[in-house]
Amino acid sequence: MYSDSVIVTQLDGGRTALTPANAAAPSTAPSCAASSPLLVTAGLRHLAVRPGDRVLDVGGGTGWTSGLCAYLTGDDALVTTVEIDPDLARTAAENLARCGLHPSVVTGDAATELQTPHSHSDGLFDRVHVTCGITHVPYVWVERTRPGGHIVLPYNPPIGRLLRLTVLDDGSATGRFGEECSYMPLRSQRLPQPHQHQHQHQHQHQQTDEGATGADDTPPSRVRSLEFGTESLLDPAPGLQVLLASLVGDEPWVSGSGSVLLTDGVSRATVDEGGRLTQTGPRDLWDEAESVHRAWTRQGRPGLDRIGFTVTPERQYVWVDDPAVPAVRALGEAAAGTATTAGASVG
Ligand SMILES: C[S@@+](CC[C@H](N)C(=O)[O-])C[C@H]1O[C@@H](n2cnc3c(N)ncnc32)[C@H](O)[C@@H]1O
Secondary structure, eight states, X not given: OOOOOOEEEEEGGGTBOOOHHHHHXXXXXXXXXXXXXHHHHHHHHHHTOOTTOOEEEEOOTTSHHHHHHHHHHSOGGGEEEEESOHHHHHHHHHHHHHTTOOOEEEESOTTTOOOOOTTSSSOOEEEXXXXXXXXXXXXXXXXXXXXXXXXXXXXXXXXXXXXXXXXOTTSOEEEEEEEEEOOOBOGGGOOOOXXXXXXXXXXXXXXXXXXXXXXXXXXXXXXXXXXXXXXXXXXXXXXXXXXXXHHTSSOOEEETTSXXXXXXXXXXXXXXXXXXXXXXXXXXXXHHHHHHHHHHHHTTOOOTTSEEEEEOSSOEEEEESOTTSBHHHHTTHHHHHHTTOGGGOOO
């Protein structure tokens, strides 16, 4: 039977037994899965593997996408996959071998330990296929990709978008966003998760029951009335969604209690049902989000056809219209809200 289901194959890095009850428990987190076939197909379409391409598949998991890459390039010896979990790496190699495929399966952290493979002369790949969520693109992936080659990755978990970068001669990479997606984050880029996203028509989120004040060394809560409603930031258009996620860390959502919540994992902004805004932590996240929204509106509400992402050795950023200009500058007003806040930086 075929379906577009995600098949979870590991919980909590293997520390929790994979049973249906454990998989459904809110306290467990999937750490490996065969992803949604439709999403994998979309990513591979963006990757556009040609026969003879050398392919790096980041996040070996079950070995499934490495096998697909081997099929597309026509020679399993041209595929390298890197998997951080030794047990999963072993299983991936075994699964692939059962299909008669023997790509190079490397155990290690693809963000920090990617070494020049010995299998080919210059160590460069034509295509890099990433199947874990990325908030900061490890520059080594750009370095390891031939100019003109593509890197396809799920950008900005928990709810993000596929991003297809093309590597340029000057050592930078730039590209645009595609389909909405949700992938488990690259292990070294896991953030504290104060909520769990449920990817439904309108995102629904669960609020943790924290007090209104932050830790001792954080500023006290700032409370005020809202100037205008929350609707403009809830369920945003795709262009605004990417900008909010990149510049603020996420988009606001209706929490279980009916109030609206926005958090980057440290700071939080809560709007109660009476329209009263409370901002806690080092950042005034709601002010920043409104600032991004105003600037986005002023720019003519750019959609994904005008928005992209650039990676250089020094910085990485979302842009509007011009791949050389970070969105915080292009949007002007948004910069005012984010310039002093390290968490908002996309560079
Ligand atoms: C969604 S699963 C990958 C699915 C896989 N492509 C497949 O077809 O089954 C994400 C995988 O990325 C791996 N992973 C997470 N962080 C990693 C890292 N820093 N380096 C290499 N692999 C990583 C996880 O262990 C997990 O197996």
